[in-house]
Amino acid sequence: MNPRDEIPRYTASERVNHWTVAICFVLLALSGLAFFHPAFFFLTDLFGGGPWTRILHPYIGLVLFVAFALLVARFWRHNLIERRDVEWLKRVPDMVASGDDSHMPEQERNNGGQKVLFWCLVAGILVLLLTGLVMWRAWWTPPILLIRVATLLHAIAAICCIGLIVAHVYAAIWVSGSIHAMVRGKVSRAWAWQHHRAWYRKMIGDHRH
């Protein structure tokens, strides 16, 4: 076998699911920021103006939630945090400073950073859903204090989630081959060996370690 031969990482349905969430997230971030700071209000033009942005944002949110819930059902098992992840996370500052991941502890299918991102997004999106339903008031009007608390939490959770996604997107750009993995579903064996060695061994049926 050639070391550049590819091994499967994401099925077509996992990829469609991931990109559905991604598209919704970008639309929600753009429309949500438009309501958050006047500097971003021009983004409402992308959605057909202010009122259309206000109408669309919560529906896109519902689509994201359903798609994200499916993604969680598919991936949660790969994101259980173990001791090796804690070790890996401790060495993240070194990795970022050196721009080199070859000295990192070997990782399973997902590394510690991916796992932390996963659980933070689970929490963040749950908060966004619940507070968003309170802010929507299309069909019911909650008490004003509840609306105010929900509004503030919605903004905080949204900023945290956008920040996490900025990190997620940059990590994908930084680690060559990651975007190909989520677009075409495959990675080279050498890529798997370098970034997810424990997963690589499982995939090639090597149980020596």
Added chain:
Amino acid sequence: MSLQSLDIRRRSATTLPSPEARTPASGEVAKLIDVTKCIGCKACQTACMEWNDLRQEPGENVGVYDNPLDLTENAWTVMRFTEYENPGSGNLEWLIRKDGCMHCEDPGCLKACPSPGAIVQYTNGIVDFHEENCIGCGYCVTGCPFDVPRISKKDHKAYKCTLCSDRVAVGLEPACVKTCPTGAIMFGTKEAMKDQAEDRIVDLKERGFDKAGLYDPAGVGGTHVMYVLHHADQPSLYADLPDAPRISPLVSLWKGVAKPLATLALGAAVIGSFFHYIVKGPIEVEPEAEDAVADDDVDAREDTR
């Protein structure tokens, strides 16, 4: 009112000053509602509907005099009736408060509004909604300490009392003021209205209302609609008029310090990532990895042999 009126002190979702050259030389305006003179005739409600050409469907009678029961997109002012048994005197007092926008000096609606120019405050102090810019999000409701704005079911725009900004701009008093048969509603400069209230309060105190006073709450920087109350020590007696209204700290945090901080943080994350890439470049698969994978193949072949 037009945004070209050159008298815009504050404009929602706008970070730079708006045309503000024209400031009333006589000072800011105010409406003074003397609750102690109100007889509850609702002429002000009628005048408001007539001048603004709005008609609120009469609601159901639920055993109180309030009609409609609440402010609506068509009812920008509502008389709220409270039957109060005064424990001091043993008297039954009928407290009637004309509810509506208070035209805060520091308007919570304007602070919360995300749409540029949907809410403005003129240099005369009037807070006005420009519905053509309203996106119907309801943030003004979230921001208002007095629960005043109402979102229309028909067009999803927010509505409230304009203090007849169109009439005031041409030197007329608001419609409710013009119609009030007892003179309980007055209009003029804020200073004149405060003087007026002061005289009246002295009068009320002589008549036994020793807690009479002016409602011009400092928590929102004062208001351009003020009340003379017999029981100024207990505003909440008057159909839950807030005792100490202010913009909720939750709203201040959300539309105050959080806005620039979050924007800076996100910008820094994006720019930081970009420069990290410029400095460190991508992580490519190293030759070491390819060798290791090739070795595994050799091992695997030996195993099968």
